[in-house]
Every structure is written in C-alpha cells, then in structure tokens.
Amino acid sequence: MSDRNTxxxxxxxxxxxxxxxxxxxxxENRFVFLTLxxxxxxAVILLHWLYPSKNTERVKIPNEIRQQLTSLSNxxxxxxxxxxxxxxxxxxxxxxxxxxxxxxxxxxxSMAELEWFQKPNCFIGFGQxxxxxxxxxEKYFQLQLSFKQSPANLTSATHGHDHNQASSTEQSVQPxxxxxxxxxxxxxxxxxxxxxxxxxxxxSDAEPWHVxxxxxEQH
Numbered sequence: 001m002s003d004r005n006t007x008x009x010x011x012x013x014x015x016x017x018x019x020x021x022x023x024x025x026x027x028e029n030r031f032v033f034l035t036l037x038x039x040x041x042x043a044v045i046l047l048h049w050l051y052p053s054k055n056t057e058r059v060k061i062p063n064e065i066r067q068q069l070t071s072l073s074n075x076x077x078x079x080x081x082x083x084x085x086x087x088x089x090x091x092x093x094x095x096x097x098x099x100x101x102x103x104x105x106x107x108x109x110s111m112a113e114l115e116w117f118q119k120p121n122c123f124i125g126f127g128q129x130x131x132x133x134x135x136x137x138e139k140y141f142q143l144q145l146s147f148k149q150s151p152a153n154l155t156s157a158t159h160g161h162d163h164n165q166a167s168s169t170e171q172s173v174q175p176x177x178x179x180x181x182x183x184x185x186x187x188x189x190x191x192x193x194x195x196x197x198x199x200x201x202x203x204s205d206a207e208p209w210h211v212x213x214x215x216x217e218q219h
Contacts, residue, residue: 059210061180064112064129065141069178071102072125072145073214076176092118102143114143115192122146122200126183126192140183142191146200147176181208 061069078100082090095103096116102125103116112127125143179201183191191198201209 061210061212062129062139064127065143065180068102068112068114068125068127068143069180069212070214072123072143072178073212075100075103076145076147076178080175092116092123112141117195119200121148124195124200126188126195140185140188141180142183143178143180144201145176145178148174178212178214179209180212181210 075095079090079095092103098104102114103123112129114125114127117124123145127141127143129139129141
C-alpha cells in the first residue's frame with residue numbers, strides 16, 4: 001500500500017507555458033510612424049543637399065533713399081508717357097521745370113537733396129544721407145533710373161506696324177529699372193567727377209549695386 005503511494009505517475013511531465021501578447025495594433029502604428037519620420041528626415045536632407053538655400057537677406061534701405069527710389073519709379077512711368085505723347089525724350093531740365101520728383105529741386109524735409117545727371121539711357125543722381133543718422137553716418141549714395149532701350153527707340157517702336165509687337169514686349173519685360181548703391185566719402189568725389197565720362201551700369205552688375213522693385217517694397 002505504501003509502495004503504491006510513493007510511485008511517480010508515468011503520465012506526469014513538466015509543462016512550459018508561453019504567454020503570447022495579443023495583436024492590438026499599437027506596435028504596428030509605432031513602426032509606421034518611425035518609418036515615416038525616417039523618410040521625412042531623408043527627404044529634408046536630400047532637398048537641402050540638392051537645392052542649397054540662397055542668401056535672401058534683403059539689404060536695409062534707409063528711409064531717405066527709399067523715398068527717392070519710390071519717386072524715381074513713379075517718374076519712370078511719367079517719362080514713358082511723355083515720350084509716347086511728345087515723341088521725344090524729355091530732358092532733365094524739362095522734368096525739373098514740370099516739378100516731377102525726384103528731379104525737381106522742391107524736396108520734402110525728410111528727403112535728401114540730389115544732384116542729377118542725364119545720360120542717353122539713364123538718369124543718375126547723387127545724394128548724402130542725414131549726417132545726424134547714427135546708423136548711416138557720413139554716407140553718400142547714388143541712384144540710377146535706366147531704360148533698357150534708347151528712349152527714342154521705345155517711342156518709335158509704339159508707332160506703325162510694330163505697335164503690336166512692342167506692346168507685347170512691354171507687357172512681358174519692364175522697360176526700365178531703378179537701382180542704388182552706397183558710396184563711401186573717400187570714393188564719392190571721384191565717382192561724382194567722372195560721371196560725365198562713365199557709362200550707365202547694367203542691371204546684371206553685381207554688388208555694390210542693388211536693384212529696387214516698387215512691387216516688392218509694397219509687399
């Protein structure tokens with residue numbers, strides 16, 4: 001009887017139970033999220049490498065110069081209108097006599113006084129910033145209103161059989177541009193005195209020239 005109780009049962013064995021976590025979708029969501037983050041990071045790196053960002057920092061324009069450039073852009077439209085009506089290029093003296101700013105000698109107190117010169121395809125102005133301006137002390141500047149064609153050519157092109165062609169060209173390409181640059185006091189005198197023998201600078205010229213866009217300033 002006792003021997004029978006102490007004998008191990010032949011059918012008993014060790015059982016290993018493994019717990020299986022049920023699929024609830026959390027692991028899959030985490031894996032998809034990490035994959036998307038990795039793809040986005042790679043895309044940003046590739047875009048930065050293939051298309052490096054350009055320096056779009058805009059040059060700060062003093063208020064005195066901005067006012068003159070705005071007047072100069074408006075004057076360009078009036079000059080084009082006068083050439084269309086009269087068929088000839090208005091002279092600097094005639095623009096001053098008509099009181100067209102900024103060529104007119106009548107200036108606002110907040111606007112710097114300018115000295116103007118006329119070239120076949122451009123008007124060049126020189127001025128000095130307010131000496132009391134601590135941000136731009138003793139700074140001179142140069143402005144230029146340039147026409148991309150000779151004013152006479154612009155006028156004649158709008159008459160006769162070339163009228164339609166000229167109109168479409170003027171709509172696609174602005175016939176003028178305004179630009180400016182700073183001049184140090186050490187170089188102002190030589191540039192001013194050599195203006196009569198110098199050429200109008202091109203729109204493609206690099207610094208220190210800066211092209212002014214009235215549309216950009218308004219936005």
